[in-house]
Amino acid sequence: MKDEENRLNAILSSMAEGLVAIDNDRKVILMNQAAGILLRTAPPEATGRDVREILMFSREGKELAFEEVPIERAMTERNIISTSLLDNLSVRAKNGQLFPVAMMVAPLLTGGEGDVSGAIILFRDITKEREIDQAKTELVSLASHQLRTPLSAINWYAEMLIGQEVGTLTDKQREYLQNLADANHRMIDLVNSLLNVSRIDLGTFAIEPTPIDFASIGRSVLAELEPQVVAKHLKVTVNHDPNLPSVSADPKLVRIIFQNLLSNAVKYTPPQGEVKLSISLMSPNLIITISDTGYGIPAAAQGKMFTKLFRADNIKAKEAEGTGLGLYIVKSILDVSGGRIEFDSLEGKGTTFRVFMPLSGMKKRSGDKGLT
Protein backbone atom coordinates (compact mmCIF):
# COMPACT_ATOMS: atom_id res chain seq x y z
CA MET A 1 0.00 0.00 0.00
CA LYS A 2 2.82 2.33 0.99
CA ASP A 3 4.74 1.32 -2.17
CA GLU A 4 1.72 2.13 -4.25
CA GLU A 5 1.44 5.58 -2.67
CA ASN A 6 5.15 6.26 -3.14
CA ARG A 7 4.94 5.27 -6.76
CA LEU A 8 1.94 7.54 -7.31
CA ASN A 9 3.70 10.42 -5.60
CA ALA A 10 6.81 9.84 -7.71
CA ILE A 11 4.69 9.95 -10.88
CA LEU A 12 2.91 13.13 -9.84
CA SER A 13 6.07 14.94 -8.84
CA SER A 14 7.89 13.89 -12.03
CA MET A 15 5.19 15.31 -14.28
CA ALA A 16 6.20 18.36 -16.29
CA GLU A 17 2.63 19.62 -16.34
CA GLY A 18 0.88 21.20 -13.42
CA LEU A 19 -1.83 19.05 -11.86
CA VAL A 20 -4.42 20.19 -9.34
CA ALA A 21 -7.27 18.06 -8.03
CA ILE A 22 -10.26 19.66 -6.31
CA ASP A 23 -13.37 18.44 -4.53
CA ASN A 24 -16.94 19.45 -5.22
CA ASP A 25 -16.58 22.56 -3.06
CA ARG A 26 -13.68 23.71 -5.27
CA LYS A 27 -11.21 23.03 -2.45
CA VAL A 28 -7.75 21.84 -3.46
CA ILE A 29 -7.16 18.26 -2.40
CA LEU A 30 -3.94 17.68 -4.30
CA MET A 31 -1.37 19.71 -6.19
CA ASN A 32 1.83 18.42 -7.75
CA GLN A 33 5.25 20.07 -7.72
CA ALA A 34 5.08 21.39 -11.28
CA ALA A 35 1.83 23.21 -10.44
CA GLY A 36 3.52 24.61 -7.33
CA ILE A 37 6.42 25.95 -9.39
CA LEU A 38 4.15 27.46 -12.07
CA LEU A 39 1.85 29.11 -9.51
CA ARG A 40 4.66 30.00 -7.10
CA THR A 41 2.71 28.31 -4.31
CA ALA A 42 4.02 25.39 -2.25
CA PRO A 43 1.64 22.42 -2.62
CA PRO A 44 0.98 22.03 1.13
CA GLU A 45 0.07 25.69 1.32
CA ALA A 46 -2.57 25.25 -1.38
CA THR A 47 -4.25 22.19 0.08
CA GLY A 48 -7.66 22.95 1.52
CA ARG A 49 -7.88 26.36 -0.11
CA ASP A 50 -10.47 27.43 -2.70
CA VAL A 51 -9.03 26.76 -6.18
CA ARG A 52 -10.29 30.18 -7.33
CA GLU A 53 -7.74 31.81 -5.05
CA ILE A 54 -4.95 29.70 -6.50
CA LEU A 55 -5.82 29.60 -10.21
CA MET A 56 -6.98 33.02 -11.35
CA PHE A 57 -7.79 33.17 -15.05
CA SER A 58 -7.76 36.14 -17.33
CA ARG A 59 -8.10 36.88 -21.03
CA GLU A 60 -6.50 39.95 -22.58
CA GLY A 61 -5.88 41.44 -19.16
CA LYS A 62 -9.46 41.01 -17.95
CA GLU A 63 -10.40 38.56 -15.25
CA LEU A 64 -12.62 35.78 -16.58
CA ALA A 65 -16.30 35.76 -15.56
CA PHE A 66 -17.10 32.94 -13.16
CA GLU A 67 -19.11 30.86 -15.66
CA GLU A 68 -16.37 31.18 -18.28
CA VAL A 69 -13.69 29.63 -16.07
CA PRO A 70 -12.86 26.23 -17.60
CA ILE A 71 -13.07 24.52 -14.19
CA GLU A 72 -16.65 25.72 -13.68
CA ARG A 73 -17.60 24.81 -17.23
CA ALA A 74 -16.20 21.30 -16.90
CA MET A 75 -18.07 20.74 -13.63
CA THR A 76 -21.42 22.16 -14.75
CA GLU A 77 -21.29 20.74 -18.27
CA ARG A 78 -19.85 17.42 -16.98
CA ASN A 79 -17.48 17.44 -19.88
CA ILE A 80 -13.75 17.53 -20.42
CA ILE A 81 -12.83 21.10 -21.34
CA SER A 82 -9.53 21.75 -23.05
CA THR A 83 -8.06 25.10 -24.02
CA SER A 84 -5.22 25.95 -26.36
CA LEU A 85 -3.18 28.90 -27.57
CA LEU A 86 -6.22 30.16 -29.49
CA ASP A 87 -8.26 30.58 -26.30
CA ASN A 88 -5.87 33.26 -25.13
CA LEU A 89 -6.06 32.28 -21.46
CA SER A 90 -3.59 33.37 -18.84
CA VAL A 91 -3.18 32.45 -15.17
CA ARG A 92 -1.85 34.74 -12.46
CA ALA A 93 0.82 33.22 -10.25
CA LYS A 94 1.05 34.09 -6.55
CA ASN A 95 3.77 36.66 -7.26
CA GLY A 96 1.35 38.50 -9.54
CA GLN A 97 2.97 37.40 -12.78
CA LEU A 98 0.68 36.37 -15.64
CA PHE A 99 1.60 33.47 -17.86
CA PRO A 100 -0.30 32.01 -20.86
CA VAL A 101 -1.70 28.52 -20.31
CA ALA A 102 -3.11 25.58 -22.19
CA MET A 103 -5.18 23.33 -19.99
CA MET A 104 -7.47 20.38 -19.69
CA VAL A 105 -10.10 20.06 -16.99
CA ALA A 106 -11.92 16.78 -16.41
CA PRO A 107 -14.81 16.48 -13.97
CA LEU A 108 -14.46 13.68 -11.43
CA LEU A 109 -17.60 11.62 -11.87
CA THR A 110 -18.53 9.14 -9.16
CA GLY A 111 -21.41 6.80 -8.44
CA GLY A 112 -23.85 5.28 -10.89
CA GLU A 113 -25.57 8.61 -11.47
CA GLY A 114 -22.32 10.18 -12.54
CA ASP A 115 -22.38 12.77 -9.75
CA VAL A 116 -19.64 15.37 -9.98
CA SER A 117 -17.43 15.03 -6.95
CA GLY A 118 -14.59 17.30 -8.05
CA ALA A 119 -12.26 17.93 -10.98
CA ILE A 120 -8.74 17.28 -12.20
CA ILE A 121 -6.95 20.24 -13.75
CA LEU A 122 -3.91 19.74 -15.93
CA PHE A 123 -2.11 22.81 -17.24
CA ARG A 124 1.14 24.07 -18.72
CA ASP A 125 2.89 27.32 -19.43
CA ILE A 126 2.73 28.10 -23.18
CA THR A 127 4.87 31.25 -23.23
CA LYS A 128 7.19 29.66 -25.83
CA GLU A 129 4.32 28.61 -28.12
CA ARG A 130 2.85 32.09 -27.90
CA GLU A 131 6.17 33.66 -28.84
CA ILE A 132 6.53 31.35 -31.85
CA ASP A 133 2.96 32.08 -32.91
CA GLN A 134 3.61 35.81 -32.63
CA ALA A 135 6.80 35.49 -34.67
CA LYS A 136 4.95 33.55 -37.37
CA THR A 137 2.23 36.19 -37.60
CA GLU A 138 4.79 38.96 -37.81
CA LEU A 139 6.74 37.09 -40.48
CA VAL A 140 3.64 36.72 -42.65
CA SER A 141 2.80 40.37 -42.25
CA LEU A 142 6.34 41.48 -42.99
CA ALA A 143 6.62 39.14 -45.98
CA SER A 144 3.41 40.47 -47.46
CA HIS A 145 4.62 44.02 -46.98
CA GLN A 146 7.90 43.21 -48.69
CA LEU A 147 6.12 41.50 -51.56
CA ARG A 148 3.76 44.40 -52.11
CA THR A 149 6.55 46.95 -52.49
CA PRO A 150 7.98 45.72 -55.82
CA LEU A 151 4.45 44.93 -57.03
CA SER A 152 3.47 48.54 -56.34
CA ALA A 153 6.49 49.71 -58.31
CA ILE A 154 5.48 47.60 -61.33
CA ASN A 155 1.94 48.98 -61.08
CA TRP A 156 3.07 52.58 -60.99
CA TYR A 157 5.58 52.38 -63.84
CA ALA A 158 3.08 50.49 -65.99
CA GLU A 159 0.47 53.14 -65.24
CA MET A 160 2.81 55.94 -66.38
CA LEU A 161 3.85 54.09 -69.54
CA ILE A 162 0.29 53.12 -70.49
CA GLY A 163 -0.81 56.71 -69.83
CA GLN A 164 1.90 57.74 -72.37
CA GLU A 165 3.30 60.22 -69.89
CA VAL A 166 6.84 59.70 -71.12
CA GLY A 167 6.30 59.07 -74.82
CA THR A 168 3.81 57.60 -77.25
CA LEU A 169 3.30 53.87 -77.66
CA THR A 170 2.27 51.70 -80.57
CA ASP A 171 -0.97 49.78 -80.12
CA LYS A 172 0.98 46.55 -79.65
CA GLN A 173 3.23 48.08 -76.99
CA ARG A 174 0.21 49.37 -75.18
CA GLU A 175 -1.52 46.00 -75.33
CA TYR A 176 1.55 44.21 -73.95
CA LEU A 177 1.98 46.72 -71.16
CA GLN A 178 -1.68 46.34 -70.25
CA ASN A 179 -1.15 42.56 -70.05
CA LEU A 180 1.80 43.17 -67.76
CA ALA A 181 -0.30 45.45 -65.54
CA ASP A 182 -3.18 42.94 -65.43
CA ALA A 183 -0.84 40.10 -64.47
CA ASN A 184 0.61 42.29 -61.75
CA HIS A 185 -2.87 42.99 -60.34
CA ARG A 186 -3.42 39.25 -60.19
CA MET A 187 -0.18 38.90 -58.27
CA ILE A 188 -1.33 41.51 -55.74
CA ASP A 189 -4.64 39.68 -55.34
CA LEU A 190 -2.72 36.47 -54.79
CA VAL A 191 -0.49 38.01 -52.12
CA ASN A 192 -3.59 39.38 -50.36
CA SER A 193 -5.32 36.00 -50.55
CA LEU A 194 -2.28 34.16 -49.20
CA LEU A 195 -2.04 36.63 -46.37
CA ASN A 196 -5.72 36.10 -45.57
CA VAL A 197 -5.31 32.34 -45.66
CA SER A 198 -2.37 32.47 -43.29
CA ARG A 199 -4.37 34.64 -40.87
CA ILE A 200 -7.30 32.22 -41.12
CA ASP A 201 -5.02 29.26 -40.49
CA LEU A 202 -3.36 30.98 -37.56
CA GLY A 203 -6.78 31.86 -36.17
CA THR A 204 -5.68 35.45 -35.72
CA PHE A 205 -8.16 37.46 -37.75
CA ALA A 206 -10.55 39.81 -36.04
CA ILE A 207 -14.32 40.08 -36.56
CA GLU A 208 -15.74 43.55 -35.88
CA PRO A 209 -19.50 43.48 -36.42
CA THR A 210 -21.38 46.70 -37.03
CA PRO A 211 -24.89 47.16 -38.53
CA ILE A 212 -24.51 47.08 -42.32
CA ASP A 213 -26.55 47.09 -45.49
CA PHE A 214 -25.68 43.89 -47.38
CA ALA A 215 -27.33 45.04 -50.61
CA SER A 216 -25.21 48.17 -50.91
CA ILE A 217 -21.99 46.19 -50.37
CA GLY A 218 -23.12 43.70 -53.05
CA ARG A 219 -23.86 46.53 -55.47
CA SER A 220 -20.53 48.21 -54.88
CA VAL A 221 -18.66 44.96 -55.54
CA LEU A 222 -20.64 44.51 -58.76
CA ALA A 223 -19.68 48.05 -59.77
CA GLU A 224 -16.00 47.09 -59.37
CA LEU A 225 -16.60 44.12 -61.68
CA GLU A 226 -18.27 46.29 -64.33
CA PRO A 227 -15.33 46.22 -66.81
CA GLN A 228 -15.34 42.39 -66.93
CA VAL A 229 -19.16 42.29 -67.09
CA VAL A 230 -19.15 44.69 -70.03
CA ALA A 231 -16.30 42.89 -71.82
CA LYS A 232 -18.18 39.59 -71.63
CA HIS A 233 -21.62 41.11 -72.38
CA LEU A 234 -23.06 39.48 -69.27
CA LYS A 235 -26.54 40.25 -68.04
CA VAL A 236 -26.41 41.11 -64.36
CA THR A 237 -29.51 41.44 -62.21
CA VAL A 238 -29.83 42.42 -58.57
CA ASN A 239 -32.96 41.67 -56.56
CA HIS A 240 -33.59 42.35 -52.95
CA ASP A 241 -36.42 43.04 -50.59
CA PRO A 242 -36.46 46.84 -50.12
CA ASN A 243 -37.14 46.41 -46.42
CA LEU A 244 -34.21 44.20 -45.51
CA PRO A 245 -33.17 44.70 -41.90
CA SER A 246 -29.65 45.88 -41.26
CA VAL A 247 -27.67 42.97 -39.85
CA SER A 248 -24.62 43.33 -37.68
CA ALA A 249 -21.60 42.00 -39.57
CA ASP A 250 -18.00 42.91 -40.32
CA PRO A 251 -18.18 45.03 -43.51
CA LYS A 252 -14.70 44.00 -44.64
CA LEU A 253 -15.49 40.31 -44.31
CA VAL A 254 -18.86 40.69 -46.05
CA ARG A 255 -17.08 42.51 -48.88
CA ILE A 256 -14.57 39.62 -49.17
CA ILE A 257 -17.48 37.15 -49.36
CA PHE A 258 -19.21 39.17 -52.11
CA GLN A 259 -15.95 39.78 -53.98
CA ASN A 260 -15.09 36.09 -54.15
CA LEU A 261 -18.55 34.79 -55.03
CA LEU A 262 -19.40 37.51 -57.54
CA SER A 263 -16.00 37.54 -59.24
CA ASN A 264 -16.18 33.75 -59.56
CA ALA A 265 -19.64 34.04 -61.14
CA VAL A 266 -18.37 36.65 -63.62
CA LYS A 267 -15.12 34.80 -64.33
CA TYR A 268 -16.67 31.38 -64.88
CA THR A 269 -19.66 32.42 -66.99
CA PRO A 270 -19.13 32.47 -70.76
CA PRO A 271 -19.95 35.62 -72.78
CA GLN A 272 -23.65 36.58 -73.08
CA GLY A 273 -24.41 34.65 -69.87
CA GLU A 274 -26.28 35.77 -66.79
CA VAL A 275 -25.30 36.52 -63.20
CA LYS A 276 -27.94 37.14 -60.54
CA LEU A 277 -27.58 38.47 -57.04
CA SER A 278 -30.51 38.32 -54.70
CA ILE A 279 -30.83 39.00 -51.01
CA SER A 280 -33.87 37.84 -49.12
CA LEU A 281 -35.10 37.40 -45.62
CA MET A 282 -36.02 33.97 -44.35
CA SER A 283 -36.04 34.12 -40.58
CA PRO A 284 -33.76 33.43 -38.76
CA ASN A 285 -31.41 34.17 -41.70
CA LEU A 286 -30.59 36.68 -44.36
CA ILE A 287 -29.98 34.66 -47.53
CA ILE A 288 -27.63 35.91 -50.20
CA THR A 289 -28.02 34.01 -53.45
CA ILE A 290 -25.53 34.34 -56.28
CA SER A 291 -26.32 32.34 -59.37
CA ASP A 292 -24.80 32.17 -62.82
CA THR A 293 -25.30 30.39 -66.13
CA GLY A 294 -21.61 29.46 -66.18
CA TYR A 295 -19.45 26.40 -66.70
CA GLY A 296 -20.73 24.75 -63.49
CA ILE A 297 -18.89 22.40 -61.17
CA PRO A 298 -18.42 18.77 -62.22
CA ALA A 299 -20.18 16.36 -59.82
CA ALA A 300 -16.89 14.70 -58.93
CA ALA A 301 -15.37 18.02 -57.83
CA GLN A 302 -18.29 19.24 -55.75
CA GLY A 303 -17.08 17.66 -52.51
CA LYS A 304 -13.79 19.51 -52.70
CA MET A 305 -15.00 23.00 -53.58
CA PHE A 306 -14.11 24.55 -50.24
CA THR A 307 -10.70 22.89 -50.00
CA LYS A 308 -7.66 25.15 -50.03
CA LEU A 309 -5.99 25.49 -53.47
CA PHE A 310 -8.56 23.27 -55.19
CA ARG A 311 -9.65 24.19 -58.71
CA ALA A 312 -11.99 22.02 -60.78
CA ASP A 313 -10.54 20.56 -63.98
CA ASN A 314 -13.18 22.06 -66.28
CA ILE A 315 -12.36 25.64 -65.30
CA LYS A 316 -8.59 25.13 -65.12
CA ALA A 317 -8.75 24.48 -68.85
CA LYS A 318 -10.90 27.57 -69.54
CA GLU A 319 -9.55 30.19 -67.15
CA ALA A 320 -5.90 30.46 -66.17
CA GLU A 321 -6.79 33.05 -63.53
CA GLY A 322 -7.89 31.91 -60.10
CA THR A 323 -5.99 30.89 -57.01
CA GLY A 324 -8.15 28.16 -55.53
CA LEU A 325 -8.24 30.18 -52.31
CA GLY A 326 -11.43 32.24 -52.65
CA LEU A 327 -14.04 29.70 -51.60
CA TYR A 328 -11.80 28.43 -48.80
CA ILE A 329 -11.59 32.00 -47.46
CA VAL A 330 -15.36 32.52 -47.79
CA LYS A 331 -16.19 29.29 -45.99
CA SER A 332 -13.64 29.94 -43.23
CA ILE A 333 -15.07 33.42 -42.58
CA LEU A 334 -18.61 32.01 -42.39
CA ASP A 335 -17.58 29.08 -40.19
CA VAL A 336 -15.95 31.37 -37.65
CA SER A 337 -18.56 34.14 -37.74
CA GLY A 338 -21.66 31.97 -37.38
CA GLY A 339 -22.88 31.85 -40.99
CA ARG A 340 -22.98 29.04 -43.52
CA ILE A 341 -22.70 28.45 -47.28
CA GLU A 342 -24.13 25.87 -49.65
CA PHE A 343 -24.32 25.48 -53.41
CA ASP A 344 -25.82 23.46 -56.18
CA SER A 345 -24.36 23.18 -59.62
CA LEU A 346 -24.78 21.42 -62.91
CA GLU A 347 -21.84 21.22 -65.25
CA GLY A 348 -22.51 23.25 -68.39
CA LYS A 349 -25.63 24.86 -66.86
CA GLY A 350 -24.46 27.01 -64.00
CA THR A 351 -23.99 27.33 -60.26
CA THR A 352 -25.94 28.84 -57.38
CA PHE A 353 -24.28 29.73 -54.08
CA ARG A 354 -26.38 30.56 -51.03
CA VAL A 355 -24.94 32.28 -47.99
CA PHE A 356 -26.94 32.11 -44.76
CA MET A 357 -26.22 34.94 -42.36
CA PRO A 358 -28.10 34.78 -39.06
CA LEU A 359 -30.16 37.92 -38.39
CA SER A 360 -28.53 37.95 -34.96
CA GLY A 361 -25.35 38.90 -36.85
CA MET A 362 -21.74 37.82 -36.92
CA LYS A 363 -20.06 36.76 -33.72
CA LYS A 364 -17.48 39.30 -32.56
CA ARG A 365 -13.95 38.00 -32.26
CA SER A 366 -10.91 39.87 -31.13
CA GLY A 367 -7.71 39.36 -33.04
CA ASP A 368 -4.60 41.32 -33.82
CA LYS A 369 -5.21 41.51 -37.58
CA GLY A 370 -8.12 41.88 -39.95
CA LEU A 371 -8.42 40.29 -43.39
CA THR A 372 -7.64 42.44 -46.40
Next chain:
Amino acid sequence: MAEAITKGKIVLLAEDDKFLSTAMGDKLVREGFTVIRTMSGVEAVEQAKAEHPDLILLDIIMPQKTGFEVLSELRLDETTRNIPVIILSNLGQEADIKRARDLGAIDYLVKSDVEMKTVVAKIKETLARKTI
Protein backbone atom coordinates in the same frame (compact mmCIF):
# COMPACT_ATOMS: atom_id res chain seq x y z
CA MET B 1 -7.06 75.89 -62.35
CA ALA B 2 -5.22 72.63 -61.73
CA GLU B 3 -1.92 74.37 -62.44
CA ALA B 4 -2.70 77.07 -59.92
CA ILE B 5 -2.99 74.38 -57.28
CA THR B 6 0.32 72.71 -58.07
CA LYS B 7 2.43 75.72 -59.09
CA GLY B 8 5.04 76.60 -56.52
CA LYS B 9 3.71 74.00 -54.10
CA ILE B 10 6.25 71.88 -52.30
CA VAL B 11 5.57 68.22 -51.62
CA LEU B 12 7.90 66.33 -49.31
CA LEU B 13 8.10 62.70 -50.35
CA ALA B 14 9.30 60.29 -47.64
CA GLU B 15 9.85 56.93 -49.35
CA ASP B 16 12.82 54.62 -48.84
CA ASP B 17 12.25 52.37 -51.87
CA LYS B 18 14.16 53.98 -54.71
CA PHE B 19 11.88 52.64 -57.47
CA LEU B 20 8.76 53.93 -55.77
CA SER B 21 10.45 57.21 -54.90
CA THR B 22 11.53 57.75 -58.52
CA ALA B 23 8.07 56.87 -59.86
CA MET B 24 6.14 59.10 -57.46
CA GLY B 25 8.72 61.90 -57.44
CA ASP B 26 8.87 62.11 -61.23
CA LYS B 27 5.09 61.99 -61.51
CA LEU B 28 4.69 64.88 -59.06
CA VAL B 29 7.31 66.96 -60.90
CA ARG B 30 5.45 66.39 -64.17
CA GLU B 31 2.30 67.58 -62.42
CA GLY B 32 4.05 70.85 -61.60
CA PHE B 33 4.99 70.33 -57.95
CA THR B 34 8.36 71.05 -56.41
CA VAL B 35 9.42 67.78 -54.82
CA ILE B 36 11.77 67.17 -51.90
CA ARG B 37 12.76 63.49 -51.88
CA THR B 38 13.77 61.89 -48.59
CA MET B 39 14.71 58.27 -48.02
CA SER B 40 14.42 57.92 -44.24
CA GLY B 41 12.29 59.05 -41.32
CA VAL B 42 15.09 61.14 -39.85
CA GLU B 43 15.70 62.94 -43.12
CA ALA B 44 11.95 63.51 -43.53
CA VAL B 45 11.68 65.26 -40.14
CA GLU B 46 14.78 67.38 -40.83
CA GLN B 47 13.57 68.47 -44.24
CA ALA B 48 10.05 69.16 -43.00
CA LYS B 49 11.44 71.49 -40.33
CA ALA B 50 13.86 73.19 -42.73
CA GLU B 51 11.67 73.56 -45.80
CA HIS B 52 8.10 73.72 -44.46
CA PRO B 53 6.51 71.86 -47.39
CA ASP B 54 2.84 72.35 -48.28
CA LEU B 55 2.16 68.65 -47.93
CA ILE B 56 3.98 65.47 -46.88
CA LEU B 57 3.52 62.10 -48.57
CA LEU B 58 4.72 59.69 -45.89
CA ASP B 59 5.66 56.01 -45.96
CA ILE B 60 5.49 54.02 -42.70
CA ILE B 61 8.15 51.33 -42.81
CA MET B 62 11.39 53.31 -43.21
CA PRO B 63 14.88 53.08 -41.77
CA GLN B 64 15.80 54.88 -38.53
CA LYS B 65 12.34 56.27 -37.88
CA THR B 66 8.95 54.90 -38.86
CA GLY B 67 6.25 57.07 -40.39
CA PHE B 68 4.36 56.90 -37.07
CA GLU B 69 7.36 58.38 -35.27
CA VAL B 70 7.74 61.04 -37.94
CA LEU B 71 4.06 61.99 -37.53
CA SER B 72 4.42 62.26 -33.74
CA GLU B 73 7.48 64.48 -34.05
CA LEU B 74 5.87 66.76 -36.61
CA ARG B 75 2.88 67.21 -34.34
CA LEU B 76 5.10 68.28 -31.44
CA ASP B 77 6.76 71.07 -33.41
CA GLU B 78 4.91 74.37 -33.75
CA THR B 79 6.26 74.98 -37.26
CA THR B 80 5.35 71.58 -38.72
CA ARG B 81 2.20 70.77 -36.75
CA ASN B 82 -0.23 71.97 -39.41
CA ILE B 83 1.39 70.49 -42.51
CA PRO B 84 -1.11 68.03 -44.02
CA VAL B 85 0.25 64.47 -44.14
CA ILE B 86 -1.03 61.73 -46.44
CA ILE B 87 0.19 58.25 -45.56
CA LEU B 88 1.22 56.11 -48.53
CA SER B 89 2.16 52.69 -47.20
CA ASN B 90 1.83 49.02 -47.93
CA LEU B 91 0.63 48.34 -44.40
CA GLY B 92 -3.11 48.22 -44.70
CA GLN B 93 -4.43 46.96 -41.39
CA GLU B 94 -7.23 48.78 -39.60
CA ALA B 95 -4.96 49.21 -36.59
CA ASP B 96 -2.28 50.95 -38.71
CA ILE B 97 -4.87 53.21 -40.33
CA LYS B 98 -6.38 54.12 -36.98
CA ARG B 99 -2.97 54.82 -35.47
CA ALA B 100 -2.03 57.14 -38.33
CA ARG B 101 -5.39 58.93 -38.16
CA ASP B 102 -5.05 59.36 -34.41
CA LEU B 103 -1.65 60.93 -35.00
CA GLY B 104 -3.25 63.42 -37.36
CA ALA B 105 -2.74 61.98 -40.87
CA ILE B 106 -5.49 63.32 -43.12
CA ASP B 107 -5.57 60.37 -45.50
CA TYR B 108 -4.25 56.82 -45.71
CA LEU B 109 -3.57 55.13 -49.06
CA VAL B 110 -2.28 51.59 -49.63
CA LYS B 111 0.35 51.63 -52.37
CA SER B 112 -0.46 48.30 -53.99
CA ASP B 113 -4.16 49.23 -54.23
CA VAL B 114 -3.88 52.78 -55.46
CA GLU B 115 -3.09 54.30 -58.86
CA MET B 116 -0.68 57.23 -58.99
CA LYS B 117 -3.34 59.45 -60.52
CA THR B 118 -5.48 58.85 -57.42
CA VAL B 119 -2.58 59.91 -55.17
CA VAL B 120 -2.11 63.07 -57.24
CA ALA B 121 -5.86 63.80 -57.09
CA LYS B 122 -5.82 63.43 -53.28
CA ILE B 123 -2.87 65.81 -53.00
CA LYS B 124 -4.57 68.43 -55.17
CA GLU B 125 -7.84 68.03 -53.26
CA THR B 126 -6.04 68.53 -49.94
CA LEU B 127 -4.14 71.58 -51.13
CA ALA B 128 -7.30 73.11 -52.61
CA ARG B 129 -9.07 72.65 -49.28
CA LYS B 130 -6.13 74.18 -47.47
CA THR B 131 -6.10 77.20 -49.75
CA ILE B 132 -9.81 77.87 -49.11
